[in-house]
Amino acid sequence: MAKQDRAIRTRQAILEAAAAVFDERGYDAAKLSDILELAQVTKGALYFHFESKEDLANAVIDAQVSAAPEPLPQVSKLQEFVDIGMVFAHRLTHDGLLRGSVRLTLDQGGHELNRGGPYREWTELNLRVLQEAKERGELLPHADPEEVAPLVVGSYAGLNLMSQALGSGRADMERWASVLYRHVLPSIAVPAVLAMLDMEPGRGQRALGGA
Known part of the structure; x- marks a missing residue:
């Protein structure tokens, strides 16, 4: 042993x-x-x-996905959807393994690498949670989980690239993740559910049970 x-x-x-x-x-x-x-x-x-x-x-x-910690369960599935991304953004500030993985998925070198795996897995995870939110009546009638899930995952990839290009070292990813959700969620969430969502910077740590 x-x-x-x-x-x-x-x-x-x-x-x-x-x-x-x-x-x-x-x-x-x-x-x-x-x-x-x-x-x-x-x-x-x-x-x-x-x-x-x-x-x-x-x-x-x-x-990148297999080592991800599980956010705490929430009453609202849309809060769980937000937490997936906010925890990811929070981890980028202190998790070296995640940062290295993200760099490889965005890097143009090493064409033989399997970069598609994390994109598919994050999309599938977000899609499952959004579909549950839809079944619970948390989404507006027009909101399509199969469109929203890849849109958010792709947005994270773009925000990561921009953060690197601007030299911020991803320190601002939590703020930009918060901005992303504050713009996206009003277009898909039932107002009563939207009013209860925590999308503010620092949510990632709170979702993991931190102070």
Whole structure:
């Protein structure tokens, strides 16, 4: 059991180091030697867990959704829909693994990488919650979950690119996420539900049970 725990810790250390290097340099410029130095592991340990740089990068990308914490359940499904995005924006400020994964999904290098996975998974997650909100009568009659879910996921991708281009280091993502929801939700939410939604900056931490 101790050996298995050590292997799990080593794999996680490699993932986190790789995410940091990919986030800073992008896929093409990232070197395995830099990842090894940051993770403080041997080349043998890295290749025990990952077959190649491509395999390692895809594992970092996959962690974007699989490692996401679950927001607290809410009475309103639309609040849960908002919380998915606000938690994501909150995590970008302190979760290096997420930042590295996002950089890889937006990076133009490494054409062999499977970048579509997170987009599909986030869209499917948002779609399920929006469909439940529709069934509960929280959405206006014209609101189509199959249109809203990819629109919001695509908007996050654009906001991330803009944040990087402007050099803010994604520090303003929570504010822009709040702005996005404050403009989108009035067009799809029943007014009584809309009035109860928390879309303000800091919602991500609150949704995870933080102060």
